[in-house]
Amino acid sequence: MAVVEISVAPLGTATPGVSSYVAACVEIVAASGLVYQLTPMGTVIEGDVDEIFVVLRKMHDVPFGKGAQRVSTLIKIDDRRDSGSHNLQGKVDAVMQKLP
Amino acid sequence: MAVVEISVAPLGTATPGVSSYVAACVEIVAASGLVYQLTPMGTVIEGDVDEIFVVLRKMHDVPFGKGAQRVSTLIKIDDRRDSGSHNLQGKVDAVMQKLP
Amino acid sequence: MAVVEISVAPLGTATPGVSSYVAACVEIVAASGLVYQLTPMGTVIEGDVDEIFVVLRKMHDVPFGKGAQRVSTLIKIDDRRDSGSHNLQGKVDAVMQKLP
Amino acid sequence: MAVVEISVAPLGTATPGVSSYVAACVEIVAASGLVYQLTPMGTVIEGDVDEIFVVLRKMHDVPFGKGAQRVSTLIKIDDRRDSGSHNLQGKVDAVMQKLP
Numbered sequence: 501m502a503v504v505e506i507s508v509a510p511l512g513t514a515t516p517g518v519s520s521y522v523a524a525c526v527e528i529v530a531a532s533g534l535v536y537q538l539t540p541m542g543t544v545i546e547g548d549v550d551e552i553f554v555v556l557r558k559m560h561d562v563p564f565g566k567g568a569q570r571v572s573t574l575i576k577i578d579d580r581r582d583s584g585s586h587n588l589q590g591k592v593d594a595v596m597q598k599l600p
Numbered sequence: 601m602a603v604v605e606i607s608v609a610p611l612g613t614a615t616p617g618v619s620s621y622v623a624a625c626v627e628i629v630a631a632s633g634l635v636y637q638l639t640p641m642g643t644v645i646e647g648d649v650d651e652i653f654v655v656l657r658k659m660h661d662v663p664f665g666k667g668a669q670r671v672s673t674l675i676k677i678d679d680r681r682d683s684g685s686h687n688l689q690g691k692v693d694a695v696m697q698k699l700p
Numbered sequence: 701m702a703v704v705e706i707s708v709a710p711l712g713t714a715t716p717g718v719s720s721y722v723a724a725c726v727e728i729v730a731a732s733g734l735v736y737q738l739t740p741m742g743t744v745i746e747g748d749v750d751e752i753f754v755v756l757r758k759m760h761d762v763p764f765g766k767g768a769q770r771v772s773t774l775i776k777i778d779d780r781r782d783s784g785s786h787n788l789q790g791k792v793d794a795v796m797q798k799l800p
Numbered sequence: 801m802a803v804v805e806i807s808v809a810p811l812g813t814a815t816p817g818v819s820s821y822v823a824a825c826v827e828i829v830a831a832s833g834l835v836y837q838l839t840p841m842g843t844v845i846e847g848d849v850d851e852i853f854v855v856l857r858k859m860h861d862v863p864f865g866k867g868a869q870r871v872s873t874l875i876k877i878d879d880r881r882d883s884g885s886h887n888l889q890g891k892v893d894a895v896m897q898k899l900p
Binding site: 503505507516517519520522523526527530537538539540541542544546574576578580582583587588589591592594595596597598599600 | 603605607616617619620622623626627630637638639640641642644646674676678680682683687688689691692694695696697698699700
């Protein structure tokens, strides 16, 4: 099971706000049926790494479809194959349980 | 106002689990008084960028204090100076409002 | 044309050194025929973004094939479709020309 | 000894090109006296992690001084304290020696 964070940002847009681009990316992952979470810095997805790669590829293209000429995409994959609780909730729970 | 995500991971530990290291890092940011959010892929902090840098520097050192010999830290800074709602909640809200 | 940086690291290996894993990843990209450059922090690849995604997916799997149970992969894509010199050499040249 | 990669990009500039911003960032690290390397995707610096943090903080501010209203900065730190060859050249050499 992989947990993957992605952020997609257009460069050279007229204004600094990019939330309309991010929303269009989130629609892609929502349509995929994969479990995901929107955070202040990106979208985190859990699932099979091959299925996630298909979604990542589509998300990266979104700003081009909205007129951007340059897109900067950051992807961080945390893929763990020895644990049954490696998912969005399990990762946060594992840390929370160790806090005082 | 800056929104910053950080993840800190030791390399060369005996086992793949790193949640005890992450928890110790979260204690540092909790003690700082800065607003933060734990996500499945890191810790997101909002605040003055100079104050945040002090916390980032401390968090990076945490695994060494717990015996690690090599630490890989990833920091992503989103610093916006033209908007009053550039914070953890405001960033997520801006996207959510644009979803269908 | 896209320029993409990737770094792949196993977690939970017995020792902090990971160069044998990195070398196996570099062999994948070398076999692909894509233009690439090894840097101190990753491997940078230029080319068609779809061709690159195939290589990224293979590189991410390499440490599992060598016994790792958890892999952390970071991918940064800089995809620009309005410029004829958006490649490994062109990007560095554009900066060098502007240095005093 | 730490090896650190940084990339600094303004959002909301009129055009997609950002090399003038990158060049101004490189001037900061050049003035620091630290050993560094310009790559197609960022600037890689070696040295004491405290000295590097001072430079990172200055580099992040560069686009604001040139009129940007939003800056996205990515920093990756690879800090290893058990090895005498953990530097720009040593890291690349370790991989090259393991290639067929």
